[in-house]
Amino acid sequence: MTDRHILSSISDVSEETEFHTPMPANYKPGQCKYVVVLGTVMSGLGKGIFSSSLARVLQDKGFSVTPIKLEGYLNRDAGTLNPFRHGEVFVLDDGLECDMDLGTYERMLNQNLSRLNFVTSGQVFSRILEKERRGGYLGRDVQMIPHVTGEVKSCLRELAVASAAQVVFVEIGGTVGDVENAYLIEAVRELAFEEGPNSVCFVALTYVVKPPMLGEQKSKPAQLNLKQLMGAGIQPHIIACRAGNPVTKKVREKIAMHSSVPLDRVFSMHDVDSVYAITELLREAGIDTAVLKRLKLTEQIDAVREQKQRGVWNDYIRRYREAATPVTIGITGKYTSLRDSYASIIQALEHAGVHLGAKVRIEWIDSTELDEAGVQKRLAGVHGVIVPGGFGTRGVEGKIICVKHLREHGIPYLGLCYGFQVAVIEYARHVCGLEDAQSTEINTNCVHPVIDILPEQRDITQLGGNMRLGGHDIRVTRQSLAANLHGNPEKIRLRFRHRYEVNPDYMSQIESAGMVFSGKSQDGGIAQILELPQDVHPFFLATQAHAELTSRPLDPDPMFVGLVEAAVRFSPPPAVVDTHETRA
Numbered sequence: 031m032t033d034r035h036i037l038s039s040i041s042d043v044s045e046e047t048e049f050h051t052p053m054p055a056n057y058k059p060g061q062c063k064y065v066v067v068l069g070t071v072m073s074g075l076g077k078g079i080f081s082s083s084l085a086r087v088l089q090d091k092g093f094s095v096t097p098i099k100l101e102g103y104l105n106r107d108a109g110t111l112n113p114f115r116h117g118e119v120f121v122l123d124d125g126l127e128c129d130m131d132l133g134t135y136e137r138m139l140n141q142n143l144s145r146l147n148f149v150t151s152g153q154v155f156s157r158i159l160e161k162e163r164r165g166g167y168l169g170r171d172v173q174m175i176p177h178v179t180g181e182v183k184s185c186l187r188e189l190a191v192a193s194a195a196q197v198v199f200v201e202i203g204g205t206v207g208d209v210e211n212a213y214l215i216e217a218v219r220e221l222a223f224e225e226g227p228n229s230v231c232f233v234a235l236t237y238v239v240k241p242p243m244l245g246e247q248k249s250k251p252a253q254l255n256l257k258q259l260m261g262a263g264i265q266p267h268i269i270a271c272r273a274g275n276p277v278t279k280k281v282r283e284k285i286a287m288h289s290s291v292p293l294d295r296v297f298s299m300h301d302v303d304s305v306y307a308i309t310e311l312l313r314e315a316g317i318d319t320a321v322l323k324r325l326k327l328t329e330q331i332d333a334v335r336e337q338k339q340r341g342v343w344n345d346y347i348r349r350y351r352e353a354a355t356p357v358t359i360g361i362t363g364k365y366t367s368l369r370d371s372y373a374s375i376i377q378a379l380e381h382a383g384v385h386l387g388a389k390v391r392i393e394w395i396d397s398t399e400l401d402e403a404g405v406q407k408r409l410a411g412v413h414g415v416i417v418p419g420g421f422g423t424r425g426v427e428g429k430i431i432c433v434k435h436l437r438e439h440g441i442p443y444l445g446l447c448y449g450f451q452v453a454v455i456e457y458a459r460h461v462c463g464l465e466d467a468q469s470t471e472i473n474t475n476c477v478h479p480v481i482d483i484l485p486e487q488r489d490i491t492q493l494g495g496n497m498r499l500g501g502h503d504i505r506v507t508r509q510s511l512a513a514n515l516h517g518n519p520e521k522i523r524l525r526f527r528h529r530y531e532v533n534p535d536y537m538s539q540i541e542s543a544g545m546v547f548s549g550k551s552q553d554g555g556i557a558q559i560l561e562l563p564q565d566v567h568p569f570f571l572a573t574q575a576h577a578e579l580t581s582r583p584l585d586p587d588p589m590f591v592g593l594v595e596a597a598v599r600f601s602p603p604p605a606v607v608d609t610h611e612t613r614a
């Protein structure tokens with residue numbers, strides 16, 4: 031039973047009234063404020079980035095905030111979604127597999143989130159159906175309104191109570207007009223009605239098109255879709271217009287006119303060079319002030335705190351813009367055509383780059399196209415490589431060829447999850463002489479299963495939500511590269527999402543051939559970090575964890591910093607026929 035189940039008592043349902051507003055104990059309508067962010071015209075406007083930046087600005091002003099993402103899809107979590115279709119699967123410390131936007135919120139707010147911060151239609155309907163079987167609605171037909179919308183409101187209020195946040199940021203997935211999210215939009219309309227005046231601020235993100243054949247900005251799609259939102263009973267308080275370039279006053283006037291939102295609350299939110307620059311854009315435009323005015327919170331602004339925090343962010347942006355040392359990091363994976371599949375890695379590289387004053391350029395290397403003959407040419411010019419997480423057979427031999435080349439040529443390497451397992455396979459094959467070394471994920475009958483299924487995973491038959499997931503402590507070996515990078519702690523905490531591990535039967539053989547397992551699970555059973563001694567290779571490090579998930583702009587992940595630092599030292603780019611000796 032989740033916290034939410036406990037909180038939503040079944041006695042909320044009454045035959046006496048049509049109102050169905052289940053509330054956590056001690057919750058009083060109006061005690062918390064809500065900012066609801068909705069998308070119009072099309073998806074992909076960066077609602078999550080916008081909403082998290084706005085939340086950050088309020089946090090800077092001294093307000094406690096927490097986000098919640100409401101997803102219309104029927105999956106219970108994002109664990110079974112293909113990153114190629116939906117972007118990266120982000121994993122929270124408590125093990126929830128969720129939408130990549132939660133990563134944006136964690137990074138922007140420098141806050142660990144939990145499963146209370148992510149709700150899908152699959153979860154909502156599961157709860158409803160379970161409750162119905164328990165007799166929770168006896169005598170009643172269970173309806174979209176008020177029961178399903180009531181469950182959504184419960185989720186929001188339970189988060190408000192559990193987080194004790196002053197302002198809850200609610201992001202509704204999808205676009206106004208979608209069938210899936212219509213009931214979510216209805217739920218927030220009801221929420222505003224029940225919470226009372228000035229408790230909810232509706233922010234509509236919209237898109238201003240600029241068709242090439244006209245060469246000018248047009249507002250019609252925005253107007254029409256905003257009307258549709260109003261037709262659903264929601265009068266936006268603020269409109270943020272996304273566009274490639276600043277939105278003209280004429281266009282903003284038209285949008286204001288058609289949506290009954292005063293012009294000074296119709297803002298231009300054009301593209302900027304870094305997602306972390308959006309907070310400043312919001313401040314300069316005055317969106318934060320407009321939100322706080324609506325919520326009657328202006329009196330509570332902590333101006334001193336804001337000034338300080340603003341300085342910290344602006345310093346980050348300045349360093350981002352001034353970062354000069356060029357460095358190219360290759361990412362060898364199979365989803366390279368959709369950058370969103372590697373969102374957190376891209377971010378973690380940016381954080382490390384800014385920290386070191388390096389301008390990181392990413393070179394996407396499709397592992398399905400790598401072979402022995404072409405690898406040297408393909409990797410020429412890169413100063414370091416990441417092999418990221420992945421599943422299944424396709425592209426894995428290309429990754430092994432890549433890692434072999436990096437190991438033999440002293441090119442900095444960081445392996446993440448699958449990239450860790452691939453490094454073990456490669457080492458077992460080419461250094462330990464175990465020719466048929468393989469992962470049983472790829473070949474269950476291989477002679478040397480150096481990567482094998484985790485014992486607790488053997489009997490699992492279903493595929494959703496049951497990998498080894500979430501944050502786990504890792505014991506690190508003192509004075510190892512991994513320990514040094516982290517400042518020599520006894521343990522570090524990283525997040526995981528895997529079914530396979532280094533087969534303990536092969537660990538000592540691999541270690542005696544020179545590879546060091548410098549991080550182990552708390553019970554010592556599972557190898558979590560590997561490295562090559564630095565007199566053998568300048569930087570060869572990999573982890574079974576997803577170090578990218580916990581990197582934050584002002585607190586970059588040390589392994590990424592280590593990689594970028596080693597890559598900077600590796601400059602200038604090697605010529606095509608470079609060898610380890612000539613570089614040493």
Ligand code: GLN
Pocket residue numbers: 418419420421422446447448449471527528529530531
């Ligand atoms: N496929 C591997 C496993 O399940 C690696 C998983 C990953 O990279 N996230 O262990």
